[in-house]
Amino acid sequence: MLETIAYAAAILAVVVGTLFSIVGIIGLVRLPDVYTRLHAAGKVSTFGVALLAVAAVLAVPYAWSRGLLLIVLVLLAGPVVSHVIGSVAYRTGVPMRGAVRDDLAGRISPASRDAVRAMHEQEQV
Amino acid sequence: MLAYARLVLICLLLFLALTENVELSNIVLGALIGILVAVILKPAPESLSIRRLPVALFNLARYTAWLAVDIIRNGIRVARIVLDPKLPIRPGILAIKSDMKTELGIALNAHAITVTPGEQVVEIGEDGTLYTHCLDVVASAAGAEAAQRTRRRLMEGIFE
Incomplete structure (x- = not known):
């Protein structure tokens, strides 16, 4: 009985996780610039990967502690990565398309912006 | 000392979660790795009460x-x-x-x-x-x- 419930929950998690992954990929294609696309990509990692790991934990009797650890690490590391990508994009001057509001405009110190830009140019050479 | 003990405990729990094996030899190995990590990292002593x-x-x-x-x-x-x-x-x-x-x-x-x-x-x-x-x-x-x-x-x- 309990096994059946766990299995049904696992199937539900797989379906929902896959649906959110598909929506995330659609967003990645449809959204206009790097910042908005990061939101869509981040959704694949939080919902897609985490829910698939939940399904694995529920459906497979062993390796559940590793699965839980994977969920925690994905949820901890994913936001850090997208923060870094967004931060570097802003510092290298990637424009926001259709921005309604920008509280950060003119607040990046020129020194740090130039440092990131110099690094960027060096990589391109 | 408390900060060291906490770090060792966290490392041990992580190790056990990763290896999924709670035999005594594995626990000892995890504790040793935890102690090694604590010695390398040297966590700063901070006030934390166990009661909280x-x-x-x-x-x-x-x-x-x-x-x-x-x-x-x-x-x-x-x-x-x-x-x-x-x-x-x-x-x-x-x-x-x-x-x-x-x-x-x-x-x-x-x-x-x-x-x-x-x-x-x-x-x-x-x-x-x-x-x-x-x-x-x-x-x-x-x-x-x-x-x-x-x-x-x-x-x-x-x-x-």
Whole structure:
């Protein structure tokens, strides 16, 4: 009985996780610039990967502690990565398309912006 | 000493979770690795009382539950925006004041904002202001203050 419930929950998690992954990929294609696309990509990692790991934990009797650890690490590391990508994009001057509001405009110190830009140019050479 | 013991314990638990083997030899091996890590890292001594641990853990669980609800709610909101044929986004960067005192608090606060779909911290100011890029900046600005107050209240329960 309990096994059946766990299995049904696992199937539900797989379906929902896959649906959110598909929506995330659609967003990645449809959204206009790097910042908005990061939101869509981040959704694949939080919902897609985490829910698939939940399904694995529920459906497979062993390796559940590793699965839980994977969920925690994905949820901890994913936001850090997208923060870094967004931060570097802003510092290298990637424009926001259709921005309604920008509280950060003119607040990046020129020194740090130039440092990131110099690094960027060096990589391109 | 307490900081060392805590680090060793965390390493041991992580090791046991990874190896999934609770034989005595494995526990000893995990403890040895934990001690090695603690000796290398030299954690700074800090005041933490064991008596506060249950309260802190309870508050951590409450915070996690609130975060999960927030993630799901915002996930559905973002999914609706993405699937809408008109793509009704109003992107922009919003300054959210973080009143956390410690660096760890600011980092956790930024993480909590970034992990919810549709909002993402792009830059952290010197004074701990979180410059957050939002998919729908108008809606986020309307709810930002209340959400930040809830986050802060829940996080203070963990640290203090």
